[in-house]
Amino acid sequence: MPDHIASLPFWEGFSVTSFTQSGQSVSIRLEPCPATARVCGHCASLAQKVHDVSWRTVRDLPVVGHALTLEVAVYRVKCDGCGRTGSQRVSWLDPHSRVTRRLAAFVALWSERIPLTHVCQLTGLHWSTVRQIHQLALERKLAALPEARPKRLVMDEFALFKGHRYATVVLDADSRQVLWVGEGRSREAIRPFFTWLGIERCQAIEVVAMDMNTAFDLEVQKQCPNARVVYDLFHVIAKYGREVIDRVRVDEANRLRDQSKLRQVVKRARWLLLRNRENVPQAQLPKLDELLAANASLMTAYVMKASLKELWQTQGGWAWRAAWRNWLAMAQGSGIEPLSRFANKLAPYWRGILARVRWPMHTGQLEGINNRIKVMKRMAYGYRDSAFFFLKIKAAFPGNP
16 A cells, blocks of 8 residues: 555554445554554553554544544553553544544534534434534533633523423623523522522622512522622513503503594504604604504503613612602503503512612623524424533533633
8 A cells, every 4th residue: 555545644653554435435444553652541651562452443534425434453552651451542532432533523513503413414423423422522611611700690581492391591791601501480490500509609699680580589589698689671661561552552442442443553553662762663653653642541651661761771779769759650640550550560679670770781691692592492403302402502602701
């Protein structure tokens, strides 16, 4: 065989002794070069004595679309340094591995970018092999990260199966690292996160941003005694839209049952009413103004939404208290049942809204991450193994360097 084939650099210390091709598969036989020093696989010392030879069958990167199998002769050496007998160290092949290091690196790289099924098609490996390589790579990536010392947290949920199964994500607001992902959104479901965090790090938490999830709130108060809870404006306004504006719009549409044209206008105005005024297209503004001018209840609900948003912009605790009491009194005295009911439900949460004055935080960071999680889930057509899915999420968001 020509010398330039025998000295291929990616099989360091070995030479090609035979080459066979069958259909779309290629098999290459490798044997140790006589001049190459033999290194003990246990202590990395030079080993002179050869005990015997074992043959290993491993997979390597495909060659021109052909699956490549290597038949590798590996010396078992008797080491004078540690006195043990074992396989020699091979620079391009891990002990007991059935794939070369460069194939494993290729699989790990592309498994983060494309579905595992496509990686299987590229490499010719079985799905379980690709998944195992990918999982080990993710675990090594996470193990290499420094220990998290969060001060500010963001908590939110996303749907594993909408309407049935949900999961909770916890983010370090400063480093943008996903610290923990777990199935469920109850107090019991998120308790393992605080157990993992430990007493010392729990006491160091200063503030936690979240939606108005009572379970999250109560568990944070119990586990992190020094933390303040901040409620996210987006979630409060979204809740206001569902429980107040939508309800008032439906009630008004029912009231106009005998006036079909006006009723249709009110029924079809949902997205127009839910949008912020600055986001309403210029051509739609006259329609919005006419609708509000013709309906006092909708006008009140719409104006009160804008006033509620201003509570998150108020500077100073005393100014906020005055603005809050004013908004609460107007809502409770509005005579609009959905609005007064929402105000009564919101009243116990005033501390979380007030905390926004000192801690201008929101869950927007996690909303962006949740969108990327949805993309990951769609790429894989869903995950049956939630633990593996959560591992991928944590590895995809290791935080800022």
